[in-house]
Amino acid sequence: MNNFGVIEVASQKTKNAPGWAYVPDTGLTPAAAAALQPLNRKRAARDKANVGAPDLTARQDAKIRKDLEALDKDSHRDAQIPIPPKAGGSRGALSSKLYTQKRDHGADMTSAWIAQNKHTPNVRKILQSQKTFANHLDDYHAFLALAESNPQLAAQVNKPTPTTTARNSPAPSTITTASTNKRSSAASKRAAVTAAAAAAAKEEKAGSSKRPKTQPQPKPAPADDDDDGDVEMTPETTEEATAAADPSELLPPRPDTSTPLDDSTTETTETEPPKPQSYPPDGTILPAYARPPPVPHPGDDDPLLVSRVPPFPTDEELRALMTAPPLSYTEARAQWTEEEEGRYPVRRFCEVCGYWGRVKCIKCGARVCALECLEAHREECLVRYGL
Amino acid sequence: MAGGGGGARKSRAAGPVPLTTTLVLDNGADTIKAGFVSDDKSDDKPRIIPNCLARDRHRKIYVGSELEKCKDFSEMAFRRPVEKGFIVNWEAQKEIWDREFFDDKAPNKCNPSETRLILTEQPNSLPSLQTHCDQIVFEEYGFASYYRGVGPVFNAYRDIQSISRTPQVSIDSPAEVILLIDTGYSHTTVTPILQGRPLHPAIRRLDVGGKLMTNYLTRLLSVRHFDMRNEPYIVNEMKEAVCYTSLDFKGDMEKTWKGTRGEKREDYVGGAGIAKDYVLPDSHTRFHGVVRDYEPGVSARARKTIVSTEDVLTLRNERFVVPELLFNPSDIGIRQPGIADLVKQSLLALPIGLWPGLLANIVVVGGNSLSEGFCQRLQTEILKRFPDECRVRVARPEDPITSTWLGAANFAKHEHASRLEVTKQEYEEHGAAWVARKFAAGLGLDS
Numbered sequence: 071m072n073n074f075g076v077i078e079v080a081s082q083k084t085k086n087a088p089g090w091a092y093v094p095d096t097g098l099t100p101a102a103a104a105a106l107q108p109l110n111r112k113r114a115a116r117d118k119a120n121v122g123a124p125d126l127t128a129r130q131d132a133k134i135r136k137d138l139e140a141l142d143k144d145s146h147r148d149a150q151i152p153i154p155p156k157a158g159g160s161r162g163a164l165s166s167k168l169y170t171q172k173r174d175h176g177a178d179m180t181s182a183w184i185a186q187n188k189h190t191p192n193v194r195k196i197l198q199s200q201k202t203f204a205n206h207l208d209d210y211h212a213f214l215a216l217a218e219s220n221p222q223l224a225a226q227v228n229k230p231t232p233t234t235t236a237r238n239s240p241a242p243s244t245i246t247t248a249s250t251n252k253r254s255s256a257a258s259k260r261a262a263v264t265a266a267a268a269a270a271a272k273e274e275k276a277g278s279s280k281r282p283k284t285q286p287q288p289k290p291a292p293a294d295d296d297d298d299g300d301v302e303m304t305p306e307t308t309e310e311a312t313a314a315a316d317p318s319e320l321l322p323p324r325p326d327t328s329t330p331l332d333d334s335t336t337e338t339t340e341t342e343p344p345k346p347q348s349y350p351p352d353g354t355i356l357p358a359y360a361r362p363p364p365v366p367h368p369g370d371d372d373p374l375l376v377s378r379v380p381p382f383p384t385d386e387e388l389r390a391l392m393t394a395p396p397l398s399y400t401e402a403r404a405q406w407t408e409e410e411e412g413r414y415p416v417r418r419f420c421e422v423c424g425y426w427g428r429v430k431c432i433k434c435g436a437r438v439c440a441l442e443c444l445e446a447h448r449e450e451c452l453v454r455y456g457l
Numbered sequence: 458m459a460g461g462g463g464g465a466r467k468s469r470a471a472g473p474v475p476l477t478t479t480l481v482l483d484n485g486a487d488t489i490k491a492g493f494v495s496d497d498k499s500d501d502k503p504r505i506i507p508n509c510l511a512r513d514r515h516r517k518i519y520v521g522s523e524l525e526k527c528k529d530f531s532e533m534a535f536r537r538p539v540e541k542g543f544i545v546n547w548e549a550q551k552e553i554w555d556r557e558f559f560d561d562k563a564p565n566k567c568n569p570s571e572t573r574l575i576l577t578e579q580p581n582s583l584p585s586l587q588t589h590c591d592q593i594v595f596e597e598y599g600f601a602s603y604y605r606g607v608g609p610v611f612n613a614y615r616d617i618q619s620i621s622r623t624p625q626v627s628i629d630s631p632a633e634v635i636l637l638i639d640t641g642y643s644h645t646t647v648t649p650i651l652q653g654r655p656l657h658p659a660i661r662r663l664d665v666g667g668k669l670m671t672n673y674l675t676r677l678l679s680v681r682h683f684d685m686r687n688e689p690y691i692v693n694e695m696k697e698a699v700c701y702t703s704l705d706f707k708g709d710m711e712k713t714w715k716g717t718r719g720e721k722r723e724d725y726v727g728g729a730g731i732a733k734d735y736v737l738p739d740s741h742t743r744f745h746g747v748v749r750d751y752e753p754g755v756s757a758r759a760r761k762t763i764v765s766t767e768d769v770l771t772l773r774n775e776r777f778v779v780p781e782l783l784f785n786p787s788d789i790g791i792r793q794p795g796i797a798d799l800v801k802q803s804l805l806a807l808p809i810g811l812w813p814g815l816l817a818n819i820v821v822v823g824g825n826s827l828s829e830g831f832c833q834r835l836q837t838e839i840l841k842r843f844p845d846e847c848r849v850r851v852a853r854p855e856d857p858i859t860s861t862w863l864g865a866a867n868f869a870k871h872e873h874a875s876r877l878e879v880t881k882q883e884y885e886e887h888g889a890a891w892v893a894r895k896f897a898a899g900l901g902l903d904s
């Protein structure tokens with residue numbers, strides 16, 4: 071590793087250095103790549119404290135962010151590939167009307183051939199939508215923010231009408247999600263207002279359009295179902311639905327059985343008449359799971375290893391886990407824990423050849439491995455940043 | 458890639474379709490896996506359909522499986538209805554579905570009003586996208602019944618112990634306990650599953666998938682060799698052919714470093730068993746890239762003069778730094794844990810008593826798991842993070858790309874499917890929100 075072939079200079083602070091510096095690989099890159107990294111407030115604050123870190127200039131920071139955005143794209147060019155006409159036109163040749171739609175989410179004009187007559191209003195709206203995933207995610211966050219700041223208005227927005235059922239879909243654990251929402255409150259409020267306005271506009275538009283015949287009339291007050299984070303089936307389920315689903319879903323969880331490993335098949339018969347083909351009833355949730363726990367470990371002070379005898383989860387715990395609602399898209403995204411924040415070595419690589427980046431260009435902060443790559447880099451560096 | 462069962466499908470399309478027929482769709486960002494399951498006759502493997510509109514350099518457009526007719530993939534551009542793993546653009550998705558499943562000449566012709574649909578989705582979708590999906594299924598296509606379920610979970614309906622290729626005639630119950638890792642085009646997820654139920658609080662996602670890795674390889678090649686930015690197809694093919702997961706990253710780094718100026722390091726000159734030559738397609742005689750053993754004796758310049766018509770790249774650390782992103786996303790500045798820490802974070806959300814069972818039953822599916830060395834590296838990295846006595850077993854089915862479909866095909870025959878499905882009539886009576894709640898609630902408990 072000492073076979074380096076270059077002379078180390080004092081530090082990057084030396085103004086008259088020959089243009090590079092040897093840097094030991096230490097710290098984290100603080101604010102790297104915010105594009106893919108929604109930060110929570112706490113972390114943002116930590117990063118702010120790190121801004122003075124010498125390793126990463128604002129320019130480099132921006133470069134990483136830009137690079138990650140590019141890596142996230144589906145294609146280098148924006149591929150505007152239109153739907154080609156069908157040969158033969160077997161299935162009702164794409165008919166009639168050209169919609170030119172200007173979306174509220176951006177300035178892009180899009181036009182789509184939509185066969186107007188054969189779609190329900192819901193379907194027509196969906197097919198015309200040119201929203202990206204990011205647009206949908208923004209909408210969702212805006213709605214959560216609204217629910218946080220103004221639950222009543224959120225309920226209004228959330229009120230199901232035939233053409234706004236999209237907004238009536240379940241938002242499991244809306245409240246908790248909102249409270250862990252990573253956006254600053256100012257931004258959320260702004261977004262909430264926009265969302266409310268947009269939704270209001272849509273509802274207005276929807277009201278004037280003809281209601282689809284297939285759409286059921288919404289239940290009187292289902293909004294509370296959505297807001298209390300409850301994803302259990304609604305009790306007014308009709309006979310057919312109940313037959314398909316398990317009646318136990320409608321019942322409160324059974325009290326805990328204290329003997330997790332014994333089989334008490336008799337219990338199930340008393341609650342409900344046996345269903346045809348029902349799932350094999352068992353008194354416990356994991357009956358086959360009778361293996362002895364791992365033996366104690368010397369390193370038990372590690373929080374991961376506190377398992378002197380890992381307590382087997384109670385049925386109650388398992389029941390809660392198996393019926394817990396899904397997390398939101400944002401909640402499921404893995405983030406560095408505090409511990410990992412410190413432990414993760416951020417490895418830096420030579421931008422020219424990909425080997426370890428042990429030398430840093432003073433001008434732009436780019437890493438290279440040694441002199442040969444530095445020279446190659448400096449040509450590019452000159453072109454890009456001038457002297 | 459398409460399955461060879463065309464004859465069977467044709468006859469099914471011609472005859473009356475029994476109501477018990479299920480169309481099983483694993484609707485991935487890169488490919489759709491599709492096939493039928495019914496009481497008497499089922500596809501033993503899915504047809505694999507590119508889920509895209511593609512345009513070649515002569516501006517000819519291919520939809521879905523039409524891409525099979527394309528020979529020259531240079532400068533191919535793609536439009537994909539699935540973004541971040543979820544169906545976002547229904548204009549494009551409907552066009553592909555129509556041509557593959559519903560048009561008169563569709564390869565998997567099906568009559569929705571007599572068919573049940575089982576459709577996979579990625580975990581943790583957005584409610585609005587789920588609703589769109591349900592509305593299209595019932596209002597546009599009018600399927601007789603339908604279940605939309607989390608893709609990874611269907612793998613619990615395979616015989617994981619002896620991961621077999623064909624769907625079983627019947628499966629008594631889903632696997633007791635599985636830790637399912639799905640590493641696909643859009644991202645990588647960890648899903649703990651108990652008896653066919655996903656443990657939602659512990660599902661975790663890493664936003665690194667095949668797309669990002671192909672783009673990263675594209676960038677490396679464009680900086681070091683040729684500008685490949687308009688060649689996503691060719692680079693992806695190259696990635697699949699040459700990239701591997703390093704079991705000794707630092708060692709492999711040393712072996713592929715050229716050294717300082719003027720230095721000729723032995724490993725570099727000899728290739729150290731890592732360097733490979735890759736011959737790019739030329740759009741005349743060669744439409745796919747070719748991997749060649751690196752020839753140490755021949756200098757780059759000499760090789761160029763010998764075969765001047767070939768564009769040859771010598772790939773060194775490009776081979777292993779790309780799959781490395783799954784293990785160290787911070788290498789390119791992504792502030793997310795690598796896949797092994799993803800597993801750890803998932804388990805930390807669960808009672809410790811569940812860990813041994815989950816760690817001993819890790820199953821990986823998805824195209825990225827095909828990278829050579831992936832399972833071994835994953836196992837090693839997970840072992841490092843848990844007590845020594847923990848038995849860590851990482852299994853990859855022999856068909857990691859179609860595994861979710863095969864599981865869903867088994868699920869279609871299981872009693873759970875009829876418990877979870879929603880009929881068109883129920884949709885019309887109760888509406889989209891009710892359907893979404895029912896799907897989100899899942900199986901619930903049995904007793």
Ligand SMILES: [Zn+2]
Binds near residue numbers: 420421422423424425
């Ligand atoms: Zn270098």
Ligand SMILES: [Zn+2]
Binds near residue numbers: 433435451
């Ligand atoms: Zn520079």
